[in-house]
Amino acid sequence: MINIIDKKNCCGCNACVQHCPKSCITMQEDGEGFLYPIVDQEVCIDCGLCEKVCPVLNQGEERKPLQVYAANNPNEEVRMQSSSGGVFTLLAETIIQEGGVVFGVRFNDDWEVIHDYTETKEGLAAFRGSKYVQSRIGESYCQVERFLKKGRKVLFTGTPCQIAGLNLFLRKEYDNLLTVDFICHGVPSPGVWKSYLEELIALKGNQKNSVLSHSKPIILNSIRDISRIEFRNKRLGWKKYSFALTLSVPDGHGTKNTVLLSEPYNENIFMKGFLADLFLRPSCYACPAKCLKSGSDITIGDYWGIQNVMPEIDDDKGICCLMVNTDKGGQLLSSKEWVEYRKSDYSTVIKYNIACVVSVAPNLKRKLFFDKYQKTNSLIRLIDNILTPPLLRKGLSFAKRLVNKVFHFHKRNK
Numbered sequence: 001m002i003n004i005i006d007k008k009n010c011c012g013c014n015a016c017v018q019h020c021p022k023s024c025i026t027m028q029e030d031g032e033g034f035l036y037p038i039v040d041q042e043v044c045i046d047c048g049l050c051e052k053v054c055p056v057l058n059q060g061e062e063r064k065p066l067q068v069y070a071a072n073n074p075n076e077e078v079r080m081q082s083s084s085g086g087v088f089t090l091l092a093e094t095i096i097q098e099g100g101v102v103f104g105v106r107f108n109d110d111w112e113v114i115h116d117y118t119e120t121k122e123g124l125a126a127f128r129g130s131k132y133v134q135s136r137i138g139e140s141y142c143q144v145e146r147f148l149k150k151g152r153k154v155l156f157t158g159t160p161c162q163i164a165g166l167n168l169f170l171r172k173e174y175d176n177l178l179t180v181d182f183i184c185h186g187v188p189s190p191g192v193w194k195s196y197l198e199e200l201i202a203l204k205g206n207q208k209n210s211v212l213s214h215s216k217p218i219i220l221n222s223i224r225d226i227s228r229i230e231f232r233n234k235r236l237g238w239k240k241y242s243f244a245l246t247l248s249v250p251d252g253h254g255t256k257n258t259v260l261l262s263e264p265y266n267e268n269i270f271m272k273g274f275l276a277d278l279f280l281r282p283s284c285y286a287c288p289a290k291c292l293k294s295g296s297d298i299t300i301g302d303y304w305g306i307q308n309v310m311p312e313i314d315d316d317k318g319i320c321c322l323m324v325n326t327d328k329g330g331q332l333l334s335s336k337e338w339v340e341y342r343k344s345d346y347s348t349v350i351k352y353n354i355a356c357v358v359s360v361a362p363n364l365k366r367k368l369f370f371d372k373y374q375k376t377n378s379l380i381r382l383i384d385n386i387l388t389p390p391l392l393r394k395g396l397s398f399a400k401r402l403v404n405k406v407f408h409f410h411k412r413n414k
Contacts, residue, residue: 001039001041001044001046001048001050001051002016002025002037002039002050002051002054003039004036004037006282007030007034007036007282007283008282008283008285008286009056009057009283010036010037010056010283011055011056011161011162011165011281011283011287011288011289012027012034012035012036012134012137012161012281012283013055013137013161013162013164013165013166014027014035014137014138014140014141014165015053015054015055015141015165015166015168015169016037016049016050016051016053016054017037018137018139018141018142018169019049019050019053019141019169020049020050021045021047021049022043022044022045023043024039024040024043024044025037025038025039025040025050026038026040029191031370031373031374032189032191032192032279032370032373033189033190033191033192033193033194033195033279034134034189034190034191034281034282035136035190037050052168052171053165053168053169053171054165054168055161055164055165055168055288055289055294056283056288058168059164059288059289059293060164060167060289060293060294060295061293062291062292062293063291063292063293063325064292064346065292065299065323065324065325065346066324066325066326066327066329066330067323067324067330067333067343068321068322068323068324068343068344068345068346068348068349069321069322069323069324069341069342069343069344070303070306070309070310070313070319070320070321070322070341070342070344071085071087071319071320071321071322071340071341071342072084072085072086072087072313072317072318072319072320072340072341073085073086073087073089073090073340074340075089076317078128079317079318080234080317080318081125081128081129082128082129082318083128083129083130083231083232083241083302083318084238084300084301084302084303084318084319084320084321085303085318085319085320086128086318086320087300087320087322088104088127088128088157088180088300089124089128091155091178091180091298091332092104092124092127092155092157093121093124094332095153095154095155095178096118096119096120096121096124098153099152099153100119100152100153100154100155100176101117101118101119101147101152101153101154101155102117102118102119102123102124102127102154102155102157103115103116103117103140103143103144103154103155103156103157103158104116104117104118104124104126104127104157105127105131105135105157105158106126106127106131107126107131107229109224110194110223110224111194111197111223111226111229112133112136112190112193112194113131113133113134113135113136113190113193114135114136114138115135115136115137115138115140115158115162116140117140117143127157129230129231129232130231130232131231132187132188132231132270132271132274133187133188133189133190133193134159134187134188134189134190134281135158135159135162135187136190137158137162137165140156140166141165141166141169141170144156144166144170144177145169145170148170148174148176148177151176152176153176153177153178154174154176154177154178155178155179155180156177156178156179156180157179157180157181157182158181159181159182159184159187159289160181160182160184160287160289160290160292160293160294160296160299161184161283161287161288161289161294162181163179163180163181163289163294163295163296164288164289164293164294164295166179167179167294167295175328178297178298178328178329178332179294179295179296179297179298180296180297180298180299180300181289181294181296181298181299181300182299182300182301183299183300183301183302183321183353183355183356184284184287184355185274185275185355185360186277186280186281186284186285186287186359186360187280187281187284188270188273188274188279188280188281189279189280189281192270192273192279192373192379193270195373195379196269196270196379196380197223197226198223199378199379199380200245200261200380201222201223201225201226203380204260204261225247225248225249226245226246226247226248226260227246227247227248228244228245228246229244229245229246230242230243230244230245231243231271232265233262234317234318235262236264237316237317238302238316238317238318238319239316240264240265241264241265242262242263242264242265242268243261243262243263243264243265243268243270243271244259244261244262244263245259245260245261245262246258246259246260247259247260269380269383269384270383272383272387273383273387276363276387277360277361277362277363277366278363278365278366278369278383278386278387279366279369279370279373280360280362284359284360285359285360285361285362286359287359290356290357290358290359291356291357292323292325292356296325296329297324297325297326297328297329297332298322298323298324298325298326298329298332298333299321299322299323299325299356300320300321300322300323301320301321301349301353301356302318302319302320302321302353303319303320303321303344303349303352303353304352304353305348305351305352305353306319308352309344309348309352310342310344313342321344321349321353322341323346323349365386365387368386369382369383369386
C-alpha cells in the first residue's frame with residue numbers, strides 16, 4: 001500500500017490512482033500546492049499494485065542514447081511558437097497522419113496545466129510551448145491504454161517521471177506506443193502558479209498599462225480574461241526568452257488581445273523563483289528518472305551551447321537537442337527526411353544541459369518560502385524578498401531613484 005512519509009518519494013505521476021482495482025486512492029493537494037496519493041484503508045485490499053507501478057519504487061536502468069542530433073522544424077511559424085526547435089510538432093504530426101492519437105500538455109480555461117489528447121493537427125497548437133507547472137495527469141494513462149488496445153498509434157509526451165509512470169502502469173510493451181520526454185529542470189507548484197496569476201491580475205487589472213501607454217485602465221475580472229500565456233516567448237530571441245501574457249478583453253480604446261505583460265525570463269518574478277529552484281516538487285531534488293531512466297523512446301530539449309558547438313546553424317530561433325533512445329524512436333526519425341538535423345553526441349549535450357543527468361539542489365530558502373507562503377498577502381513580494389538580499393534590494397532601489405532623477409533633470413532642461 002502506498003504510504004508517502006517523505007514527500008521526495010512521490011513524483012505525483014498518478015499511476016497508483018489509475019491502477020488501483022478498488023479505486024480507493026485519491027490525489028489530494030498539500031500546503032505547497034502539489035498532489036499526493038491518499039489511500040482509503042477501509043476499502044484497500046492491500047494487493048500491492050500501487051507499489052508495483054510507482055516510478056520511485058521501481059526505477060529504471062540508466063541509459064545512453066543511440067543517436068544524438070541538433071534539430072529544428074523547417075516551418076518557421078511553428079518553430080517560433082515552440083520553446084526550442086519545434087521537433088515535437090514534427091513527431092506528433094507523423095502519428096496523426098497515420099491515424100494516431102497524441103497526448104500532451106495544455107492550459108484549461110482556468111490556466112491550470114493538464115494532460116490531454118488530440119487526434120487532429122490543429123489540436124497540437126495547444127501543446128506547443130513549455131508550461132513550467134506540474135501538469136495534472138488525470139486519467140491519461142487509462143486513456144492511452146484504451147487507444148493502444150484498439151490498435152491506435154499513440155504518442156505520449158510528458159516529464160521523465162510521467163513517462164516512467166506510464167510504462168509501469170501499462171506493464172507491457174506496445175509496438176504502437178511512442179513515448180517522448182524532455183530534459184526536465186523540475187516542476188513548479190501548481191498552487192504557487194495559481195496564486196501568482198491571481199495576484200498578477202489583481203495588480204495589473206486596474207492599472208494604466210505602462211507597456212502600451214494607454215490613457216485608460218484595462219479592466220480585468222478574473223484569470224479567465226487571459227487569452228494566451230507564453231513561458232518562452234521568442235520576441236527577444238530563443239536565448240533571452242520572455243514570459244508573455246495576453247488579454248482577451250478590450251482595453252480603454254476597444255482593442256482586444258492586448259499584451260498585458262512581457263518580461264525577460266530573468267526579470268519575471270515567477271520565472272526567477274522557478275529557475276532558483278524555490279518552489280519545485282520535493283521529488284525533483286532527487287529525481288527518479290534522470291540519465292534516461294524513464295524508458296522513453298525519444299528525449300528532446302533545448303540544445304543550449306549550440307553557439308559554441310555548431311555556430312553556423314545558430315540563428316537564435318531555437319535548436320532542439322534530439323536523443324533517440326530506442327530502435328522504435330529511430331524508426332520514426334528515419335522516416336522523416338524533412339527534419340533538419342545534424343549529428344551530435346551525448347557528452348556535448350550534458351556539458352551544456354546538465355539537467356539531463358543531475359537533479360537540481362534545493363534552494364536553501366525553500367522551507368522559509370513555504371512557511372510564509374500560506375500566510376502572505378503578496379506572493380510576488382514574498383518571492384522578491386526571499387531571492388533578493390536586503391542590502392542588494394536597497395542598492396537597487398537607490399540606483400532606480402537616481403536614474404529617475406537624472407532622467408527627469410535632463411527632460412526639464414531640454
